[in-house]
Amino acid sequence: MGKTLAEKILSQKSGSDARAGSIVVAEVALVFAQDTTGPLTVTQFQASGFQNLANPNKTALFLDHAAPSPNYRLSSEHILLRQFAQQTGCLIFDIGDGICHQLVAESLAKPGDVVIGADSHTVTAGGLGAFATGMGSSDVAVAFGLGKTWFRVPESIKVVVSGNFVEGVYAKDLILHLIGNIGANGATYRALEFSGDTVDRMSMSQRFTIANMAVEAGAKAGLFPADNITKDYLISQGRGNHYQPVFPDADATYEQIININVAELEPTVSKPNTVDNIALAGELKGTKIQQVFIGTCTNGRLEDLAVAANILKGKKRHPDTRLIVAPASRQVLLAAIEAGYIQSLIEAEAVILPPGCGACLGLHQGVLGDGESCLSTANRNFKGRMGNPQASIYLGSPATAAATAITGEITDPREVI
Amino acid sequence: MLTGRALKFGDNISTDHIIPGRLAHLRSNLPELAKHVMEDADPDFASRVTPGDFIVGGSNFGLGSSREHAPLVIKISGVSAILAKSVARIFFRNAINLGLPVLICDTDKINDEDKLEVDLVAGTVNDITNGNRLTFSEIPEVMLHILDEGGLIPYIQKHGDFKL
Ligand code: SF4
Numbered sequence: 001m002g003k004t005l006a007e008k009i010l011s012q013k014s015g016s017d018a019r020a021g022s023i024v025v026a027e028v029a030l031v032f033a034q035d036t037t038g039p040l041t042v043t044q045f046q047a048s049g050f051q052n053l054a055n056p057n058k059t060a061l062f063l064d065h066a067a068p069s070p071n072y073r074l075s076s077e078h079i080l081l082r083q084f085a086q087q088t089g090c091l092i093f094d095i096g097d098g099i100c101h102q103l104v105a106e107s108l109a110k111p112g113d114v115v116i117g118a119d120s121h122t123v124t125a126g127g128l129g130a131f132a133t134g135m136g137s138s139d140v141a142v143a144f145g146l147g148k149t150w151f152r153v154p155e156s157i158k159v160v161v162s163g164n165f166v167e168g169v170y171a172k173d174l175i176l177h178l179i180g181n182i183g184a185n186g187a188t189y190r191a192l193e194f195s196g197d198t199v200d201r202m203s204m205s206q207r208f209t210i211a212n213m214a215v216e217a218g219a220k221a222g223l224f225p226a227d228n229i230t231k232d233y234l235i236s237q238g239r240g241n242h243y244q245p246v247f248p249d250a251d252a253t254y255e256q257i258i259n260i261n262v263a264e265l266e267p268t269v270s271k272p273n274t275v276d277n278i279a280l281a282g283e284l285k286g287t288k289i290q291q292v293f294i295g296t297c298t299n300g301r302l303e304d305l306a307v308a309a310n311i312l313k314g315k316k317r318h319p320d321t322r323l324i325v326a327p328a329s330r331q332v333l334l335a336a337i338e339a340g341y342i343q344s345l346i347e348a349e350a351v352i353l354p355p356g357c358g359a360c361l362g363l364h365q366g367v368l369g370d371g372e373s374c375l376s377t378a379n380r381n382f383k384g385r386m387g388n389p390q391a392s393i394y395l396g397s398p399a400t401a402a403a404t405a406i407t408g409e410i411t412d413p414r415e416v417i
Numbered sequence: 418m419l420t421g422r423a424l425k426f427g428d429n430i431s432t433d434h435i436i437p438g439r440l441a442h443l444r445s446n447l448p449e450l451a452k453h454v455m456e457d458a459d460p461d462f463a464s465r466v467t468p469g470d471f472i473v474g475g476s477n478f479g480l481g482s483s484r485e486h487a488p489l490v491i492k493i494s495g496v497s498a499i500l501a502k503s504v505a506r507i508f509f510r511n512a513i514n515l516g517l518p519v520l521i522c523d524t525d526k527i528n529d530e531d532k533l534e535v536d537l538v539a540g541t542v543n544d545i546t547n548g549n550r551l552t553f554s555e556i557p558e559v560m561l562h563i564l565d566e567g568g569l570i571p572y573i574q575k576h577g578d579f580k581l
Contacts (some may be wrong), residue, residue, distance in 0.1 A: 021557075022540055022558055023495040039444065045569045049573070066441065073446075074442050120482050122483075136483050136510065137511075138485060138511070138514040147575075148579075185480075185503060218477065220506055320508075361441075362439040382481060383457055385433050385437070387437075387438075387439040389457045
């Protein structure tokens, strides 16, 4: 009997016949934590009695959530993480390098890997054909020490995506549409496995956007095959030798198959306070927005900044709407400068933040005021997410965000392009 | 056998309701952080909760971030177990890793402030207030072992590795 992507990767890395429902122990190719989960990870690592990392070069720390640090307490946490890296020899990415998931995609994860991170959006690396999932600090601490962890092999839901996107509609609209339909609980404990002719043509940037948000449907992983597009991406990152093809078997067993024709999709927005509370951007016309945020591990890549910059070029933000942009990594920022996108964004009166999580989790750099509404390209709009439970968050694509910045109210990007 | 009072919540209680990201600077000061437990779902929770109480959620309890501080502040508040119709995967694993039982059962049958008796071995919840008797779904064996040891860290201290 054939295997799903999840079953294939977990079989290979556990050396056993991993089938949905079975419990396996698998080697991890990469285990990481970031600056808000890392300190507890270090504490748990030490409490477990470990002295050394199982694999220092497969262990990483990222200072990205509070980067640069907004207060002395978080600065002290950064010191602790830098010291841990120095003592153990693990990889460390400091402020300005970028968001952990973007850096994992650019330079660390490989097709067929098992990756775990103390951050729920670790699923992003599923775009590369890696079985990547988020865990808490204790699990990650133990994987720091043992180089492996246990998994319950998930059942898989196959999402077959076909057709061509119409103008103004992107991967973000597709994943918001999917989550809206299956619900924030619709894939809990499952792997979402993507395929179909649209996926065969889809850029890595869009695959990462979709894989990133798999967790917003409760999924343990959001998985893409590793094909020639993956190969070209890895070559462009100077690591063509990291490529290996990873495909599910044709006769694999799926719990459910969902078909989506993207030609039928329209620009989609999640309304407060859950990601599955979707509406079409056009239906929300008239909803005033005080802040637009473009960035995050969902939509802070070069392709995203290109879409936003092309819409905003030669225009200005609405006087009542602040525009904040945070590139996902230094590589993205440099490429966006080179391509002229940053120039266009700044001329449109955007504030450019350093590469990192920026305003996403409400720690600094764009905290919302009472009663304010934000249109963000992030993945989450829970109450309080951007630092204020009295504020509202809408989620959309970079195109919807750029259009909204121009008009000051939620806008279908097709109205301005 | 655990006995205590039900403190009821609705569906989709996220890790941001439990302990929001804006308080990340307090994560190295757990007693201070714990004062904000469940704040964005119920601002009075920290003063209302008493040791032994149960948090009773609806569906998809604990969705969102991987922050282990969410089950950790609940544990520090003295809550003895979480009951819900369904629980987000990372939260579930994190809670068990901290030795905090998470039980999946039909919580629609439980009301706020009901007195409950939970039998972890028999897998039952007895609602003493309204007489309902519920069963909760099985927890994977590896998680039961971790729970038995009081959490993942004591489990690893004892066994040094995963014993499946
Ligand atoms: S950008 Fe937002 S969602 Fe992504 S890792 Fe940072 S805080 Fe989390």
